[in-house]
Amino acid sequence: MFNTSYPFKFRMSEKVEGEPYHKLHRFAFRCKRNERYAVLLEEYEGDFFGIKFFRNALSKSSKRFQQMTNFYDAPAVINTCLEIMRYKLKENPRASFGFTGAPLESEKDDVTKPTKRFRLYKRIMENLFSPERFVHYQLEQANIYLLINRCSESPQELAEWATEMLRRNYEF
Amino acid sequence: MYATSDISPFVQRSQDTAVIFVGMRNAYLALRRNVGHVAGSILTILIVPIAVGFMWLFLRSQRSKLKKLLSTNVDLSNYKKTRIEFDRLNSIFEVIGDRNFDKIITRAPWLLLGILRIMDDILRLIRQRRDAIGHALSQLDATAPHTDLLKPITEAELWEHRTKAYDYRF
Numbered sequence: 536m537f538n539t540s541y542p543f544k545f546r547m548s549e550k551v552e553g554e555p556y557h558k559l560h561r562f563a564f565r566c567k568r569n570e571r572y573a574v575l576l577e578e579y580e581g582d583f584f585g586i587k588f589f590r591n592a593l594s595k596s597s598k599r600f601q602q603m604t605n606f607y608d609a610p611a612v613i614n615t616c617l618e619i620m621r622y623k624l625k626e627n628p629r630a631s632f633g634f635t636g637a638p639l640e641s642e643k644d645d646v647t648k649p650t651k652r653f654r655l656y657k658r659i660m661e662n663l664f665s666p667e668r669f670v671h672y673q674l675e676q677a678n679i680y681l682l683i684n685r686c687s688e689s690p691q692e693l694a695e696w697a698t699e700m701l702r703r704n705y706e707f
Numbered sequence: 708m709y710a711t712s713d714i715s716p717f718v719q720r721s722q723d724t725a726v727i728f729v730g731m732r733n734a735y736l737a738l739r740r741n742v743g744h745v746a747g748s749i750l751t752i753l754i755v756p757i758a759v760g761f762m763w764l765f766l767r768s769q770r771s772k773l774k775k776l777l778s779t780n781v782d783l784s785n786y787k788k789t790r791i792e793f794d795r796l797n798s799i800f801e802v803i804g805d806r807n808f809d810k811i812i813t814r815a816p817w818l819l820l821g822i823l824r825i826m827d828d829i830l831r832l833i834r835q836r837r838d839a840i841g842h843a844l845s846q847l848d849a850t851a852p853h854t855d856l857l858k859p860i861t862e863a864e865l866w867e868h869r870t871k872a873y874d875y876r877f
Binding site (some may be wrong): 558661662666668670707 | 744783784785787831847851852853854855856857858859860862865866868869870875876877
Protein backbone atom coordinates (compact mmCIF):
# COMPACT_ATOMS: atom_id res chain seq x y z
CA MET A 536 0.00 0.00 0.00
CA PHE A 537 2.78 2.43 0.92
CA ASN A 538 5.04 1.69 -2.00
CA THR A 539 4.69 4.79 -4.11
CA SER A 540 6.01 8.19 -3.19
CA TYR A 541 6.60 11.47 -5.00
CA PRO A 542 10.01 12.99 -5.58
CA PHE A 543 10.48 15.75 -3.04
CA LYS A 544 12.76 18.76 -2.84
CA PHE A 545 14.47 20.23 0.17
CA ARG A 546 13.63 23.93 0.05
CA MET A 547 15.37 25.59 2.97
CA SER A 548 16.18 25.57 6.67
CA GLU A 549 15.56 28.69 8.70
CA LYS A 550 16.22 29.69 12.28
CA VAL A 551 13.07 30.54 14.18
CA GLU A 552 12.53 32.75 17.19
CA GLY A 553 9.50 33.00 19.42
CA GLU A 554 8.47 29.36 18.85
CA PRO A 555 9.21 26.27 20.93
CA TYR A 556 11.25 24.89 18.00
CA HIS A 557 14.46 26.58 16.95
CA LYS A 558 14.74 25.56 13.31
CA LEU A 559 12.28 24.93 10.51
CA HIS A 560 13.13 22.69 7.55
CA ARG A 561 10.93 23.08 4.48
CA PHE A 562 10.35 20.38 1.89
CA ALA A 563 8.02 20.36 -1.11
CA PHE A 564 6.59 17.92 -3.61
CA ARG A 565 3.88 17.69 -6.24
CA CYS A 566 1.20 14.99 -6.15
CA LYS A 567 -0.35 13.21 -9.15
CA ARG A 568 -2.74 16.10 -9.83
CA ASN A 569 0.24 18.42 -9.93
CA GLU A 570 -0.98 19.87 -6.65
CA ARG A 571 1.85 21.24 -4.53
CA TYR A 572 2.39 20.04 -0.97
CA ALA A 573 4.58 21.51 1.76
CA VAL A 574 6.20 19.39 4.46
CA LEU A 575 7.57 21.14 7.52
CA LEU A 576 10.01 19.60 9.94
CA GLU A 577 10.15 21.63 13.13
CA GLU A 578 13.42 20.97 14.89
CA TYR A 579 13.26 21.04 18.68
CA GLU A 580 16.04 20.41 21.14
CA GLY A 581 17.45 16.91 21.51
CA ASP A 582 17.18 16.18 17.76
CA PHE A 583 13.42 15.98 17.99
CA PHE A 584 11.42 16.79 14.85
CA GLY A 585 7.74 17.59 14.61
CA ILE A 586 6.40 16.76 11.18
CA LYS A 587 3.54 18.58 9.42
CA PHE A 588 2.24 18.58 5.87
CA PHE A 589 -0.48 20.41 3.97
CA ARG A 590 -1.48 21.47 0.47
CA ASN A 591 0.21 24.67 -0.58
CA ALA A 592 -3.11 26.03 -1.82
CA LEU A 593 -4.31 25.98 1.78
CA SER A 594 -1.16 27.39 3.35
CA LYS A 595 -2.93 30.55 4.51
CA SER A 596 -5.98 28.72 5.79
CA SER A 597 -6.41 27.92 9.47
CA LYS A 598 -7.88 24.59 8.36
CA ARG A 599 -4.87 23.52 6.31
CA PHE A 600 -4.25 20.45 8.48
CA GLN A 601 -7.91 19.43 8.66
CA GLN A 602 -9.29 19.60 5.17
CA MET A 603 -9.63 16.49 3.05
CA THR A 604 -8.50 16.80 -0.57
CA ASN A 605 -10.66 13.91 -1.87
CA PHE A 606 -7.87 13.10 -4.34
CA TYR A 607 -7.68 9.53 -2.94
CA ASP A 608 -3.94 9.96 -2.89
CA ALA A 609 -3.22 9.68 0.84
CA PRO A 610 -0.89 6.62 0.66
CA ALA A 611 1.52 8.27 -1.77
CA VAL A 612 1.42 11.60 0.08
CA ILE A 613 2.03 9.95 3.46
CA ASN A 614 4.74 7.77 1.96
CA THR A 615 6.48 10.89 0.66
CA CYS A 616 6.46 12.25 4.22
CA LEU A 617 7.97 8.94 5.36
CA GLU A 618 10.68 9.33 2.74
CA ILE A 619 11.40 12.80 4.11
CA MET A 620 11.71 11.27 7.58
CA ARG A 621 14.12 8.72 6.13
CA TYR A 622 16.10 11.56 4.51
CA LYS A 623 16.31 13.31 7.88
CA LEU A 624 17.35 10.09 9.62
CA LYS A 625 20.11 9.60 7.10
CA GLU A 626 21.31 13.11 7.80
CA ASN A 627 20.86 12.78 11.56
CA PRO A 628 20.68 9.15 12.78
CA ARG A 629 19.67 10.36 16.25
CA ALA A 630 16.50 12.06 15.04
CA SER A 631 13.25 11.44 16.92
CA PHE A 632 9.83 12.33 15.54
CA GLY A 633 6.40 13.39 16.63
CA PHE A 634 3.12 14.40 15.01
CA THR A 635 -0.54 14.92 15.70
CA GLY A 636 -3.45 13.51 13.72
CA ALA A 637 -5.57 16.58 13.03
CA PRO A 638 -9.34 16.07 13.27
CA LEU A 639 -11.56 16.13 10.21
CA GLU A 640 -14.29 18.75 10.09
CA SER A 641 -16.78 16.10 11.20
CA GLU A 642 -14.59 15.06 14.14
CA LYS A 643 -14.00 18.50 15.59
CA ASP A 644 -16.79 18.30 18.12
CA ASP A 645 -16.10 14.77 19.29
CA VAL A 646 -12.92 14.94 21.34
CA THR A 647 -13.49 11.63 23.09
CA LYS A 648 -12.37 9.42 20.21
CA PRO A 649 -8.97 9.38 18.48
CA THR A 650 -9.16 10.99 15.05
CA LYS A 651 -9.20 9.07 11.79
CA ARG A 652 -5.83 10.53 10.80
CA PHE A 653 -4.31 9.58 14.16
CA ARG A 654 -5.53 5.99 13.81
CA LEU A 655 -4.09 5.75 10.32
CA TYR A 656 -0.73 7.28 11.19
CA LYS A 657 -0.45 5.12 14.29
CA ARG A 658 -1.00 2.02 12.18
CA ILE A 659 1.72 3.11 9.78
CA MET A 660 4.19 3.78 12.60
CA GLU A 661 3.51 0.35 14.14
CA ASN A 662 4.14 -1.27 10.80
CA LEU A 663 7.22 0.59 9.65
CA PHE A 664 9.18 1.75 12.72
CA SER A 665 10.96 -1.05 14.54
CA PRO A 666 10.72 -1.06 18.36
CA GLU A 667 14.37 -2.02 18.34
CA ARG A 668 15.25 1.45 16.99
CA PHE A 669 12.39 3.63 18.26
CA VAL A 670 10.34 3.79 21.44
CA HIS A 671 6.69 4.45 20.55
CA TYR A 672 4.33 6.62 22.60
CA GLN A 673 0.75 7.55 21.96
CA LEU A 674 -1.37 10.16 23.66
CA GLU A 675 -4.79 9.33 22.30
CA GLN A 676 -6.55 12.13 24.16
CA ALA A 677 -4.49 14.68 22.19
CA ASN A 678 -3.98 12.53 19.05
CA ILE A 679 -0.23 12.74 19.50
CA TYR A 680 2.26 10.06 18.51
CA LEU A 681 5.93 10.20 19.42
CA LEU A 682 8.86 8.12 18.25
CA ILE A 683 11.91 8.49 20.45
CA ASN A 684 15.10 7.26 18.87
CA ARG A 685 16.96 4.81 21.08
CA CYS A 686 20.22 6.21 19.65
CA SER A 687 19.45 9.77 20.75
CA GLU A 688 21.92 11.29 23.17
CA SER A 689 19.74 10.77 26.22
CA PRO A 690 16.36 9.15 25.49
CA GLN A 691 15.19 9.60 29.09
CA GLU A 692 16.00 13.31 29.08
CA LEU A 693 14.25 13.67 25.74
CA ALA A 694 11.14 11.96 27.14
CA GLU A 695 11.18 14.29 30.14
CA TRP A 696 11.58 17.33 27.92
CA ALA A 697 8.72 16.14 25.68
CA THR A 698 6.50 15.63 28.74
CA GLU A 699 7.23 19.14 29.94
CA MET A 700 6.53 20.61 26.53
CA LEU A 701 3.30 18.65 26.11
CA ARG A 702 2.09 19.75 29.53
CA ARG A 703 2.80 23.36 28.57
CA ASN A 704 0.80 23.15 25.35
CA TYR A 705 -1.97 20.65 26.10
CA GLU A 706 -4.25 19.87 28.99
CA PHE A 707 -3.62 16.40 30.40
CA MET B 708 2.02 -16.27 7.11
CA TYR B 709 5.80 -15.79 7.10
CA ALA B 710 8.32 -16.29 4.34
CA THR B 711 10.48 -19.39 4.71
CA SER B 712 13.62 -17.24 4.70
CA ASP B 713 12.41 -15.68 7.97
CA ILE B 714 12.86 -19.00 9.78
CA SER B 715 16.20 -19.91 11.30
CA PRO B 716 17.54 -23.49 10.99
CA PHE B 717 17.12 -23.95 14.75
CA VAL B 718 13.43 -23.07 14.59
CA GLN B 719 12.91 -25.18 11.49
CA ARG B 720 14.41 -28.22 13.19
CA SER B 721 12.56 -27.53 16.45
CA GLN B 722 9.28 -27.39 14.57
CA ASP B 723 10.05 -30.62 12.72
CA THR B 724 10.82 -32.30 16.03
CA ALA B 725 7.62 -30.96 17.57
CA VAL B 726 5.63 -32.43 14.67
CA ILE B 727 7.26 -35.80 15.37
CA PHE B 728 6.38 -35.51 19.09
CA VAL B 729 2.75 -34.81 18.24
CA GLY B 730 2.72 -37.71 15.76
CA MET B 731 4.17 -40.08 18.36
CA ARG B 732 1.62 -38.99 20.95
CA ASN B 733 -1.26 -39.44 18.49
CA ALA B 734 0.00 -42.85 17.39
CA TYR B 735 0.29 -43.96 21.02
CA LEU B 736 -3.21 -42.75 21.89
CA ALA B 737 -4.72 -44.33 18.75
CA LEU B 738 -3.09 -47.66 19.56
CA ARG B 739 -4.36 -47.59 23.14
CA ARG B 740 -7.87 -46.81 21.99
CA ASN B 741 -8.12 -49.26 19.10
CA VAL B 742 -5.98 -52.26 19.89
CA GLY B 743 -7.26 -54.95 22.23
CA HIS B 744 -5.29 -56.66 25.02
CA VAL B 745 -4.07 -59.60 22.95
CA ALA B 746 -3.09 -57.54 19.91
CA GLY B 747 -1.57 -54.95 22.22
CA SER B 748 0.60 -57.52 23.91
CA ILE B 749 1.76 -58.91 20.57
CA LEU B 750 2.56 -55.39 19.34
CA THR B 751 4.44 -54.59 22.54
CA ILE B 752 6.55 -57.70 22.23
CA LEU B 753 7.24 -57.67 18.48
CA ILE B 754 7.05 -54.16 17.07
CA VAL B 755 7.32 -51.60 19.86
CA PRO B 756 10.92 -52.40 20.89
CA ILE B 757 12.10 -52.01 17.31
CA ALA B 758 10.10 -48.81 16.81
CA VAL B 759 11.36 -47.42 20.12
CA GLY B 760 14.92 -48.26 19.10
CA PHE B 761 14.58 -46.41 15.83
CA MET B 762 12.89 -43.44 17.49
CA TRP B 763 15.64 -43.32 20.11
CA LEU B 764 18.32 -43.16 17.42
CA PHE B 765 16.40 -40.59 15.42
CA LEU B 766 15.66 -38.33 18.38
CA ARG B 767 19.26 -38.58 19.53
CA SER B 768 20.43 -37.26 16.18
CA GLN B 769 17.81 -34.48 16.31
CA ARG B 770 19.05 -33.53 19.77
CA SER B 771 22.69 -33.35 18.68
CA LYS B 772 21.75 -31.24 15.62
CA LEU B 773 19.72 -28.88 17.77
CA LYS B 774 22.59 -28.63 20.24
CA LYS B 775 24.88 -27.56 17.42
CA LEU B 776 22.40 -24.97 16.17
CA LEU B 777 21.52 -23.58 19.60
CA SER B 778 22.76 -20.12 20.41
CA THR B 779 21.75 -18.05 23.41
CA ASN B 780 23.15 -14.86 21.87
CA VAL B 781 20.25 -12.83 20.56
CA ASP B 782 20.83 -10.36 17.78
CA LEU B 783 18.03 -7.82 17.74
CA SER B 784 19.44 -5.93 14.75
CA ASN B 785 17.08 -8.05 12.65
CA TYR B 786 14.17 -7.54 15.00
CA LYS B 787 11.51 -8.98 12.73
CA LYS B 788 13.34 -12.26 12.21
CA THR B 789 14.04 -12.65 15.92
CA ARG B 790 10.43 -11.86 16.83
CA ILE B 791 9.13 -14.41 14.34
CA GLU B 792 11.53 -16.96 15.81
CA PHE B 793 10.18 -16.21 19.29
CA ASP B 794 6.57 -16.63 18.11
CA ARG B 795 7.38 -19.90 16.41
CA LEU B 796 9.14 -21.31 19.48
CA ASN B 797 6.22 -20.27 21.65
CA SER B 798 3.79 -21.94 19.28
CA ILE B 799 5.72 -25.22 19.70
CA PHE B 800 4.96 -25.14 23.41
CA GLU B 801 1.35 -24.24 22.70
CA VAL B 802 1.01 -27.39 20.60
CA ILE B 803 2.88 -29.89 22.73
CA GLY B 804 2.48 -28.16 26.09
CA ASP B 805 5.17 -26.77 28.34
CA ARG B 806 5.16 -29.90 30.46
CA ASN B 807 7.52 -31.08 33.11
CA PHE B 808 8.95 -34.37 31.89
CA ASP B 809 10.46 -35.30 35.27
CA LYS B 810 7.04 -36.31 36.56
CA ILE B 811 6.13 -38.21 33.39
CA ILE B 812 9.44 -40.06 33.38
CA THR B 813 8.87 -41.46 36.88
CA ARG B 814 5.54 -42.97 35.80
CA ALA B 815 6.51 -44.10 32.29
CA PRO B 816 7.22 -47.74 31.37
CA TRP B 817 10.95 -48.49 31.30
CA LEU B 818 10.84 -49.13 27.56
CA LEU B 819 10.01 -45.50 26.90
CA LEU B 820 12.39 -43.93 29.42
CA GLY B 821 15.20 -43.40 26.90
CA ILE B 822 12.92 -41.63 24.43
CA LEU B 823 11.30 -39.48 27.09
CA ARG B 824 14.65 -38.35 28.43
CA ILE B 825 15.77 -37.28 24.96
CA MET B 826 12.44 -35.52 24.40
CA ASP B 827 12.97 -33.70 27.69
CA ASP B 828 16.46 -32.66 26.56
CA ILE B 829 15.15 -31.40 23.23
CA LEU B 830 12.41 -29.35 24.89
CA ARG B 831 14.99 -27.92 27.27
CA LEU B 832 17.11 -26.76 24.31
CA ILE B 833 14.10 -25.13 22.66
CA ARG B 834 13.08 -23.52 25.94
CA GLN B 835 16.62 -22.18 26.39
CA ARG B 836 16.54 -20.37 23.04
CA ARG B 837 12.99 -19.10 23.61
CA ASP B 838 13.88 -17.72 27.03
CA ALA B 839 17.02 -16.04 25.67
CA ILE B 840 14.97 -14.24 23.02
CA GLY B 841 12.25 -13.42 25.55
CA HIS B 842 14.85 -11.86 27.83
CA ALA B 843 16.33 -9.76 25.01
CA LEU B 844 12.87 -8.56 23.98
CA SER B 845 11.92 -7.69 27.54
CA GLN B 846 15.06 -5.53 27.69
CA LEU B 847 13.59 -3.34 24.94
CA ASP B 848 10.72 -2.45 27.28
CA ALA B 849 12.94 -2.22 30.33
CA THR B 850 15.25 0.31 28.69
CA ALA B 851 12.47 2.44 27.14
CA PRO B 852 12.37 5.91 28.69
CA HIS B 853 9.13 6.79 30.44
CA THR B 854 7.62 9.61 32.45
CA ASP B 855 4.36 10.05 34.32
CA LEU B 856 2.75 11.18 31.05
CA LEU B 857 4.66 9.21 28.43
CA LYS B 858 4.14 5.50 28.79
CA PRO B 859 5.91 3.55 26.05
CA ILE B 860 3.89 1.10 24.01
CA THR B 861 5.30 -2.32 24.78
CA GLU B 862 7.19 -4.23 22.16
CA ALA B 863 4.66 -7.10 22.36
CA GLU B 864 1.76 -4.71 21.82
CA LEU B 865 3.42 -3.11 18.80
CA TRP B 866 4.14 -6.51 17.32
CA GLU B 867 0.61 -7.73 17.98
CA HIS B 868 -0.96 -4.76 16.19
CA ARG B 869 1.17 -4.75 13.08
CA THR B 870 0.66 -6.48 9.76
CA LYS B 871 3.35 -9.14 9.89
CA ALA B 872 3.93 -9.19 6.13
CA TYR B 873 5.36 -5.66 6.14
CA ASP B 874 9.08 -5.18 6.60
CA TYR B 875 10.28 -2.48 8.95
CA ARG B 876 11.66 0.46 7.05
CA PHE B 877 13.18 2.33 9.96
